[in-house]
Amino acid sequence: MNRLNRPTIKDVAREANVSIATVSRILNNGDGYSQKTKQHVLQTIEKLGYSPNAMARGLINKESNTIGVLFPDVSGLISAELLQGIEEAAHLRGFSVIVCKTDSDGHKTLDILRLLQEKQVEGIIFTSQLLTKEFAAFIEKMAVPVITVSSYSEEKDIPAVKVDDELASYDAVRYLLEHNHTEIGMISGPPTDLLAGAPRIRGYKRAITEAGLPWIETKVAWDSGFYFEHGQMAFNKLFDRHPQLTAIFAASDELAVSAISCAQERGIQVPDELSVIGYDGTKLARMSLPALTVISQGFEAMGKEAADLLFQSIESGITSPGATIQHTLIERKSVRKK
Amino acid sequence: MNRLNRPTIKDVAREANVSIATVSRILNNGDGYSQKTKQHVLQTIEKLGYSPNAMARGLINKESNTIGVLFPDVSGLISAELLQGIEEAAHLRGFSVIVCKTDSDGHKTLDILRLLQEKQVEGIIFTSQLLTKEFAAFIEKMAVPVITVSSYSEEKDIPAVKVDDELASYDAVRYLLEHNHTEIGMISGPPTDLLAGAPRIRGYKRAITEAGLPWIETKVAWDSGFYFEHGQMAFNKLFDRHPQLTAIFAASDELAVSAISCAQERGIQVPDELSVIGYDGTKLARMSLPALTVISQGFEAMGKEAADLLFQSIESGITSPGATIQHTLIERKSVRKK
DNA sequence: TCCTGTAACGTAAACGTTTTCGTTATTTAA
DNA sequence: TTAAATAACGAAAACGTTTACGTTACAGGA
Numbered sequence: 001m002n003r004l005n006r007p008t009i010k011d012v013a014r015e016a017n018v019s020i021a022t023v024s025r026i027l028n029n030g031d032g033y034s035q036k037t038k039q040h041v042l043q044t045i046e047k048l049g050y051s052p053n054a055m056a057r058g059l060i061n062k063e064s065n066t067i068g069v070l071f072p073d074v075s076g077l078i079s080a081e082l083l084q085g086i087e088e089a090a091h092l093r094g095f096s097v098i099v100c101k102t103d104s105d106g107h108k109t110l111d112i113l114r115l116l117q118e119k120q121v122e123g124i125i126f127t128s129q130l131l132t133k134e135f136a137a138f139i140e141k142m143a144v145p146v147i148t149v150s151s152y153s154e155e156k157d158i159p160a161v162k163v164d165d166e167l168a169s170y171d172a173v174r175y176l177l178e179h180n181h182t183e184i185g186m187i188s189g190p191p192t193d194l195l196a197g198a199p200r201i202r203g204y205k206r207a208i209t210e211a212g213l214p215w216i217e218t219k220v221a222w223d224s225g226f227y228f229e230h231g232q233m234a235f236n237k238l239f240d241r242h243p244q245l246t247a248i249f250a251a252s253d254e255l256a257v258s259a260i261s262c263a264q265e266r267g268i269q270v271p272d273e274l275s276v277i278g279y280d281g282t283k284l285a286r287m288s289l290p291a292l293t294v295i296s297q298g299f300e301a302m303g304k305e306a307a308d309l310l311f312q313s314i315e316s317g318i319t320s321p322g323a324t325i326q327h328t329l330i331e332r333k334s335v336r337k338k
Numbered sequence: 339m340n341r342l343n344r345p346t347i348k349d350v351a352r353e354a355n356v357s358i359a360t361v362s363r364i365l366n367n368g369d370g371y372s373q374k375t376k377q378h379v380l381q382t383i384e385k386l387g388y389s390p391n392a393m394a395r396g397l398i399n400k401e402s403n404t405i406g407v408l409f410p411d412v413s414g415l416i417s418a419e420l421l422q423g424i425e426e427a428a429h430l431r432g433f434s435v436i437v438c439k440t441d442s443d444g445h446k447t448l449d450i451l452r453l454l455q456e457k458q459v460e461g462i463i464f465t466s467q468l469l470t471k472e473f474a475a476f477i478e479k480m481a482v483p484v485i486t487v488s489s490y491s492e493e494k495d496i497p498a499v500k501v502d503d504e505l506a507s508y509d510a511v512r513y514l515l516e517h518n519h520t521e522i523g524m525i526s527g528p529p530t531d532l533l534a535g536a537p538r539i540r541g542y543k544r545a546i547t548e549a550g551l552p553w554i555e556t557k558v559a560w561d562s563g564f565y566f567e568h569g570q571m572a573f574n575k576l577f578d579r580h581p582q583l584t585a586i587f588a589a590s591d592e593l594a595v596s597a598i599s600c601a602q603e604r605g606i607q608v609p610d611e612l613s614v615i616g617y618d619g620t621k622l623a624r625m626s627l628p629a630l631t632v633i634s635q636g637f638e639a640m641g642k643e644a645a646d647l648l649f650q651s652i653e654s655g656i657t658s659p660g661a662t663i664q665h666t667l668i669e670r671k672s673v674r675k676k
Numbered sequence: 677t678c679c680t681g682t683a684a685c686g687t688a689a690a691c692g693t694t695t696t697c698g699t700t701a702t703t704t705a706a
Numbered sequence: 707t708t709a710a711a712t713a714a715c716g717a718a719a720a721c722g723t724t725t726a727c728g729t730t731a732c733a734g735g736a
Contacts, residue, residue, distance in 0.1 A: 346721090346722055346723085347722065347723065348722075348723095358722090358723080358724095359724080359725075362723070362724060362725080363724095363725095366724080368725095390722085390723075391721090391722050391723070392723095393721090393722080393723090394721070394722035394723040394724090395722080395723055395724075396723090397721095397722080397723070397724095398722090398723055398724050398725085399723085399724070
């Protein structure tokens, strides 16, 4: 008996007067036993409360039925909605998901990868964080499929599931332009952020210049991130220099909501005097006041898609090509209609 | 060589001309080897890129270094913030966390428990869902510690980490009373919800009656849940019957935010004409407009506390007494100051 | 000198499974 | 009737570890 006093397949075999091979065959519904013994064994399994040990099983089958998911931070809506989709897809396949938080710390990330390797995960989903060459090399040695979500890799041939950030931003600003805005500012993430910073700024710039409007660098402002707290300073920077702005494109839902708050503080009405369009399309956008018009990434579906692709890789052994997810524009109440 | 061509301890031993026992001893820094062989073995480990197999290790040690966490739904801020705390605590102990979503489905929940049992998790955190006798019986047989969070069990002796919902609600309504409100309505969850419905209504009722105000049943309204979508109907029910209300206690952040939206729709100013106090204290409350005054449960800290208690149980073998978390009232801008 | 102690290993069993071979007994075909 | 096929099992190896136990070699004490 083990420490936990859990019955093993041996206990079942002994109790049922058969060999462990027979019990195993019945559990995996192979063949090589009569219906009578099957019933009998099933009954003693029930009687003893036996449950197979996935570690022993995995040891011999070389499978853990587990994947690992890495988030820089797990406390927000983006990770939550992604996880919802991932868990859903995993559960359908009988897989479990181990959730890890990296704190965007390279050292910790490597530690986590090492841990996941020891745990024999069969695949890895890497979200919202640059997959560096170092990480890629490590995972390469792990010899399990990876897929990045809302990210990409320094290394080629790592599949990615993401929206086209530049195009999505372009569409957001186009929408503003189509509603007769010409004084459009942007609250962005840091331009040094190659994942969600720079590309969105590029989209903004392209839409502006294509519309024949002057490209004015100070019309895009940012702080150090994409959270609500980062919005305030950026908003103030923006409006101190450009009080004439009539529209803002914010690079995240939280930044957009922050902008609305700041506007209100200055007595600027949204959307009457200032239109705001967000980016992400989390549940927060629906709950904003006024409800936020956004470019939606559809995180839950994205998570599901990523997991599905990962499982395809796991089963087929061939690395997925990835997928670019179609963003959508959801019209709500934060942009003044023309 | 295995399917993944990963080197095993045998490969290391052969390459280094020692026995696997020696390699194992070095890896677990026991004693019984010279510094010279240690260096040599470490080098060949590095050279081969060897990584121990946690399943084999766990099989013999009877440990998985893994806990399971069950959420009814994983897409919201509450689960996200809880998870943040849980993951943090687990990682410190070298544990991994498997996240499962039950969809509040009893059958699925049992399936998941079975799966976690097979995976040999060493503990279970059960959140925001009633731990029925059936579940408790199953976990009892698993012989691993459980702890409920924001919930409780039909069975005695199951430790719980939660705030005192009734008291917290009482405090919320007291706060409203102290700010000279006498016409106070409540947007609640369904009173049939024994976890977060009934107790919060009780707290409301107690505060009202203790203040000498009449208990009017129609002043508490609800729909089928605690989400943003559930708020609208409840708000309308409430205000159609009681347009004189000057304050609302909402049983969740989302319901509170929903109330503010609905009020705005009716041209009611918050907080000038209507004060709103929320319950939960997620990040959403900070981002609301006006920023939401709330009873905060401190989910991240709660998750951490629950995990810490669980690990104590795992290590000591004795079942935790649980803990009731102190709620706090965070004053922001959604309640009119007296 | 011989004995004892200890450092530095190696051998092999054990963990709980799956699976490849047997090995029976029974049925079927000729 | 007999040979061959098949159904219904059991024995044992294997998966990658840890660990109890045994063994060797050498140092030090008497």
